[in-house]
Amino acid sequence: ALVCESKLSVDYYAKSCPRFNDIMQQTITNKQITSSTTAAGTLRLFFHDCFLDGCDGSVLLSSTPFNSAERDAEINLSLPGDAFDVIVRAKTALELECPNTVSCADILAVATRDLLIMLGGPHYTVYLGRKDSRISKSSLAESDLPRPTLPMSRIIDMFAKRGFTIQEMVALSGAHTVGLSHCKEFSFNLKNDTQYNPRFAQALQQACAGYPQNPTLSVFNDIMTPSKFDNLYFQNLPKGLGVLESDHGLYSDPRTIPFVELYAKDQNKFFQDFAIAMQKLSFYGIKTGRGGEIRRRCDAVN
Numbered sequence: 364a365l366v367c368e369s370k371l372s373v374d375y376y377a378k379s380c381p382r383f384n385d386i387m388q389q390t391i392t393n394k395q396i397t398s399s400t401t402a403a404g405t406l407r408l409f410f411h412d413c414f415l416d417g418c419d420g421s422v423l424l425s426s427t428p429f430n431s432a433e434r435d436a437e438i439n440l441s442l443p444g445d446a447f448d449v450i451v452r453a454k455t456a457l458e459l460e461c462p463n464t465v466s467c468a469d470i471l472a473v474a475t476r477d478l479l480i481m482l483g484g485p486h487y488t489v490y491l492g493r494k495d496s497r498i499s500k501s502s503l504a505e506s507d508l509p510r511p512t513l514p515m516s517r518i519i520d521m522f523a524k525r526g527f528t529i530q531e532m533v534a535l536s537g538a539h540t541v542g543l544s545h546c547k548e549f550s551f552n553l554k555n556d557t558q559y560n561p562r563f564a565q566a567l568q569q570a571c572a573g574y575p576q577n578p579t580l581s582v583f584n585d586i587m588t589p590s591k592f593d594n595l596y597f598q599n600l601p602k603g604l605g606v607l608e609s610d611h612g613l614y615s616d617p618r619t620i621p622f623v624e625l626y627a628k629d630q631n632k633f634f635q636d637f638a639i640a641m642q643k644l645s646f647y648g649i650k651t652g653r654g655g656e657i658r659r660r661c662d663a664v665n
């Protein structure tokens with residue numbers, strides 16, 4: 364099923380950039396220790412890159428006078444600057460060590476995996492050799508990324524279109540065990556959505572009281588262990604402690620409920636399935652050979 368896997372390899376940079384892994388490790392550790400929002404932000408950044416035309420660094424490109432890029436789409440404006448910054452830092456260090464060698468798409472894939480481990484998440488092997496795209500369209504980001512207000516059937520379809528099963532979609536949604544959501548993503552819904560635990564809905568309302576005057580207000584996606592990668596997200600859902608409508612949705616659709624229950628009970632199973640699904644995501648729509656380039660800067664085409 365993983366057609367592209369054969370074109371990538373684990374030791375792709377072994378000769379051309381032998382210190383690749385060390386440099387990634389060092390950059391990521393320094394960044395996450397000083398800015399703890401980096402890890403969750405990078406995980407979401409990677410998802411948004413891969414979901415649009417594959418894991419090709421398209422989300423990292425800046426807009427030009429002639430093109431509005433993915434990152435400037437409204438849905439991507441909440442991606443934290445720290446996530447982009449850790450990629451820029453790794454790229455800068457790698458260009459000094461081995462110029463024109465490592466793609467931004469590979470840097471993002473490895474950074475995501477290494478940061479996930481820093482949060483306590485599972486390990487998976489990241490195969491390397493992705494090329495960077497030359498195209499990035501904000502219109503695609505607006506139309507083709509899942510929104511929390513979509514019906515579960517639409518969300519399931521979006522993943523199915525890319526070859527992901529319902530179970531894989533649920534496992535990947537477990538990424539909401541870390542990070543945050545801005546008030547505008549859910550606060551309109553606090554009064555009419557009956558799936559919220561009433562006290563939790565009240566607490567969310569209080570936390571978002573200054574919204575929309577203050578659009579930076581946000582809350583943790585997992586109130587129990589907001590910065591630890593674990594299965595508490597799934598334990599929260601049956602208790603009405605999910606933040607987004609799409610989180611609740613996983614526990615109200617008969618197609619997804621069994622997987623929520625499975626992962627709530629069994630963290631090892633969640634970790635296994637999440638790792639496999641992330642590796643599958645990391646192969647999605649990759650470009651190799653002349654299908655892409657090694658960007659000199661991650662925010663601009665060569």
Ligand code: HEM
Binds near residue numbers: 443541584607
């Ligand atoms: C299933 C459909 C999904 C929907 C509708 C959705 C929607 C959202 C929304 C609205 C936010 C809040 C962003 C903000 O306000 O800053 C968010 C955060 C986040 N999402 Fe998702 N998401 C989905 C799936 C995923 C997947 C598959 C992943 C990764 C594998 C992921 C990773 C994250 C992370 C890590 C955050 C926290 C970001 C941060 O702290 O900066 N999401 N998501």
Ligand SMILES: [Ca+2]
Binds near residue numbers: 412413414415418420
């Ligand atoms: Ca992409």
Ligand SMILES: [Ca+2]
Binds near residue numbers: 590594596
């Ligand atoms: Ca957690």
